[in-house]
Amino acid sequence: MIRITRKFRFSASHRLHAAELSADANRELYGKCNNPYGHGHNYEIEVTARGPVDDMTGRAVDLRLLERLVREHVVGPLDQKSLNADVAEFQAKVPTTENLAIEIYRRLTQAWRSVFPGEWPVLERVRIVETARNIFEIGEAHGQK
Amino acid sequence: MFITKRVEFSASHACRNPRLSDRENEELFGAAANPHGHGHNYVLEVTLEGEPDPVTGMVLDLKKLKELVQDEVVEKYDHRFLNFEVPPFDHVVPTPENIAIDVWGRLKPHLAGNGVRLHGVRVYETSDLYVDYFGESA
Numbered sequence: 419m420i421r422i423t424r425k426f427r428f429s430a431s432h433r434l435h436a437a438e439l440s441a442d443a444n445r446e447l448y449g450k451c452n453n454p455y456g457h458g459h460n461y462e463i464e465v466t467a468r469g470p471v472d473d474m475t476g477r478a479v480d481l482r483l484l485e486r487l488v489r490e491h492v493v494g495p496l497d498q499k500s501l502n503a504d505v506a507e508f509q510a511k512v513p514t515t516e517n518l519a520i521e522i523y524r525r526l527t528q529a530w531r532s533v534f535p536g537e538w539p540v541l542e543r544v545r546i547v548e549t550a551r552n553i554f555e556i557g558e559a560h561g562q563k
Numbered sequence: 564m565f566i567t568k569r570v571e572f573s574a575s576h577a578c579r580n581p582r583l584s585d586r587e588n589e590e591l592f593g594a595a596a597n598p599h600g601h602g603h604n605y606v607l608e609v610t611l612e613g614e615p616d617p618v619t620g621m622v623l624d625l626k627k628l629k630e631l632v633q634d635e636v637v638e639k640y641d642h643r644f645l646n647f648e649v650p651p652f653d654h655v656v657p658t659p660e661n662i663a664i665d666v667w668g669r670l671k672p673h674l675a676g677n678g679v680r681l682h683g684v685r686v687y688e689t690s691d692l693y694v695d696y697f698g699e700s701a
Contacts, residue, residue, distance in 0.1 A: 419697075419701060420660045420663065420664070420694055420695070420696055421694065421695040421696075421697075422659070422660065422692075422693075422694050422695075423692070423693050423694070423695070424691065424692055425690070425691040425692070426691075466695075471658075471660045471661060471664065474580055474582070474583070475580070475591055475592075475656065475658075476578070476580070476655065476656030476657070476658035476660060476661045477656075477658055477660060478660050478694075481692075482593070
């Protein structure tokens with residue numbers, strides 16, 4: 419089996435604010451990230467797919483299909499957006515990068531079969547680099563289905 | 564414990580399968596099928612698994628690992644047109660997937676024993692695209 423990882427980038431803003439908590443508690447918990455006007459990141463996401471190498475093409479995944487899938491369901495809808503204001507899933511959920519990872523993984527899993535209907539390749543993991551110092555990973559190894 | 568050695572090589576390749584027609588290759592691989600080839604600065608990471616020797620404190624002398632990767636891979640790949648100069652890429656498409664598998668096959672026989680095991684090979688074709696291979700069974 420081969421794991422192939424493709425990196426994508428998008429820029430978005432977010433504000434960390436939990437509706438269940440008071441204004442003071444939010445300020446204390448999230449600090450600067452609670453700024454009411456939000457702030458932004460250049461997110462990098464790594465998408466890893468796993469599969470056997472096709473004898474004819476030498477490829478484990480058709481990268482054009484993978485790129486189209488990620489652009490259509492992740493990069494397009496999230497790039498140059500306010501996650502809180504523009505993305506439905508974050509109307510009620512705090513757009514931490516943990517929750518963003520879960521949402522991106524959900525989107526890719528949901529659309530995967532329409533693009534890759536066969537047994538292979540499978541989605542193995544998504545890794546998000548929020549900043550060079552904050553990195554999040556989700557996938558099969560962490561019990562995601 | 565894992566230890567990783569990183570090396571670089573530059574090579575050209577064309578993503579073409581000689582069993583397919585020009586048109587089929589272009590449909591399958593797009594611009595990468597250009598028969599004149601194109602190049603990459605590849606980055607190769609070789610990861611070994613083992614425990615540090617109680618005397619030397621090393622899993623394997625990284626100098627030795629560097630020499631091995633240099634002799635078995637870099638010397639063969641660097642500044643070559645893979646399809647024409649480096650078997651098996653005369654008949655195997657030199658995608659990063661197949662490069663990772665070939666590198667694994669070149670290194671594996673030299674890394675058996677001494678409590679050291681080849682764990683994985685990672686090939687970066689560009690900084691935005693890489694492939695991992697952990698052997699046939701993984």
